[in-house]
Amino acid sequence: MPAGMSNPDDPTTLLSRLEATIAARRVGDPDASYVARLNAKGRGKMAQKVGEEATEVVIAALTGSPEALVGEAADLLFHLLVLMGDCGVSLAQVTAELERREGTSGIAEKASRSS
Structure with missing residues (x-):
């Protein structure tokens, strides 16, 4: 692949496109856009949806196919991106945090946050 071109099969490319789509639809018509409908209902509803989807992920992991x-998991990622956008948190910020943590033991990383 030529330098400077993103790989369309890269999951971060897809998530970045989804993030942009969510941002564009946030100000749309709530009757025509699910994202706009969530936006109209406010951050509390967005957070509730993330919680519901997280619970459904757990149930599917334990009992589902x-x-x-x-x-x-796709539903959870979508709703998390909606909530993050409303909070002004970008996928790039989360990716940067994951990159910062890369190569660090999860146990050591968690211990560093509790001190």
């Missing part, structure tokens, strides 16, 4: 987990 891999396909069920895939669907619920």
Whole structure:
């Protein structure tokens, strides 16, 4: 692939496109856009949806098929991006934090946050 071009199969490319779509639809017509409808209902509703989807991920992981987990994980990622956008947090910020943590033991990283 030529330098400077993103790989369309890269999951971060897809999530970045989804983030941009969510941002564009946030100000749309709530009767025509689910994102606009969530935006109109406010951050509390967005956070509630993230919680619901997280619970559905757990249930699918414990009782469902891999396909069920895939669907619920997609729903969770979508709703998390909606909430993050409303809070002014970008996917790039989260990615940067993950990169900062890369190569650090999860146990050590968690311990560093509790001190």
